[in-house]
Ligand code: SF4
Ligand code: SF4
């Protein structure tokens with residue numbers, strides 16, 4: 030089974046649209062949406078949820094008013110400023126380290142498990158799909174990414190699938206690292222802008238750091254030819270295969286608004302190019 | 312006033328709005344807290360005057376004092392420490408995994424032997440300087456580092472309360488974003504009128520309601536896509552502060568790192584208007600909000 034992760038550094042480069050199109054093109058695959066903070070792939074794949082699981086992760090401190098003598102020890106100890114002057118724990122600031130509980134002389138602090146999100150195993154018109162919803166203001170998206178990738182891997186093994194197509198998260202932090210782990214290839218989707226180039230460099234570096242081979246696609250390349258060339262020479266310098274250039278195409282937004290992949294709507298330039306990209310990628 | 316600019320997803324034009332707003336006001340400080348992908352400098356082109364490496368503290372074990380009791384492993388909520396007890400002929404060992412450490416200080420505070428002290432580990436760089444009239448600060452997370460919130464907190468320490476502070480937040484709704492937008496007086500959510508934009512906007516709205524930060528919405532590329540974002544804002548009583556139409560010109564200038572306010576005076580007026588609207592919504596003097 031080959032695991033392909035689609036990344037972009039900065040969001041909004043068309044990563045999910047391309048992931049969805051590749052998902053439509055790849056045979057025998059499982060799809061995973063690892064952008065758990067802002068999952069969007071389901072809007073194009075329209076999953077039928079078959080299994081729903083809770084994601085519990087981390088704990089939050091709770092102070093029992095009846096036991097607390099207001100000695101302020103916990104307020105002083107907490108490095109995250111999570112306990113207010115009226116001895117209440119602010120959920121969004123608490124990192125669940127448990128220090129306050131350990132040092133409270135009166136046993137007034139208890140730690141409660143967080144229900145951080147949910148994840149799903151679904152069926153779609155293109156095959157199995159694993160996705161998640163991280164609760165707002167929840168941490169540990171890296172852990173949730175690791176979890177859903179593991180579930181997808183099990184499905185791939187049980188059904189002897191050939192590909193795992195992963196829509197990756199933005200950035201280069203913990204969820205990206207989790208989505209790169211075990212990947213065979215990373216496809217970076219970028220735009221011909223200064224920030225697109227800048228971010229592609231950083232993601233390529235991150236993928237290199239974890240020894241995942243990368244290739245690159247420039248989306249909306251015709252918006253700035255000069256920048257497209259710059260990105261091209263960056264690729265050459267680093268030995269990164271540039272495997273496609275997709276022109277700005279209204280069909281992409283139209284398909285999106287219709288809730289479809291660009292492959293399913295009437296033939297377009299963008300769809301043709303993505304088909305070629307798939308041939309070069311696989 | 313601290314105004315943060317955020318969006319449920321990246322690429323909606325968050326940095327564009329942040330930069331153009333900063334360039335349209337007097338006495339501004341700009342904090343780029345999108346430390347995984349800091350981009351505002353590409354548009355503001357600041358002269359960097361100071362560069363500082365940022366550190367987090369991680370535990371270091373003094374093996375001459377450690378008795379391998381295992382207390383530190385037990386109190387660490389993030390499994391960042393492993394303790395192998397010694398055998399008769401061999402000493403034990405304590406391993407620290409700095410990537411997992413949140414720097415909470417529990418281990419060093421609770422080690423019964425006082426065998427743990429905290430040492431600095433570098434995670435990124437903060438650069439500060441000036442871009443015209445704008446004071447500029449940004450953080451840049453080292454590649455391979457997993458945790459951006461400590462660096463974001465460091466960038467926010469540069470806040471100059473005598474100025475209008477504009478924070479460019481990372482995208483999404485999880486830990487880094489919350490760290491960035493927390494303590495803001497107002498948050499501008501930038502979105503686009505597509506199903507993705509709407510889906511991510513609703514998540515961001517949920518986040519800001521939880522944080523109790525007043526907010527409004529800017530719709531970028533408002534003429535491509537559908538009308539569902541506006542319907543949603545209407546239903547939820549959310550103020551739409553500004554709409555920016557798609558223009559190849561703006562897109563091309565953007566791709567070169569040219570902010571739109573430096574292209575046409577009209578844009579500057581619009582962004583100054585955005586600021587005035589923010590003040591109104593925040594002070595509750597706006598009847599639509
Ligand atoms: S340490 Fe315990 S008793 Fe003291 S203020 Fe905190 S919760 Fe209350
Ligand atoms: S668990 Fe840690 S972060 Fe949460 S309130 Fe206690 S000391 Fe602070």
Ligand code: SF4
Nearest residue numbers: 377378380381383422
């Ligand atoms: S708590 Fe202190 S003495 Fe015990 S194993 Fe850890 S470092 Fe060693």
Ligand code: SF4
Nearest residue numbers: 387412413415416418
């Ligand atoms: S400082 Fe906190 S997170 Fe880091 S190793 Fe010690 S107990 Fe664990």
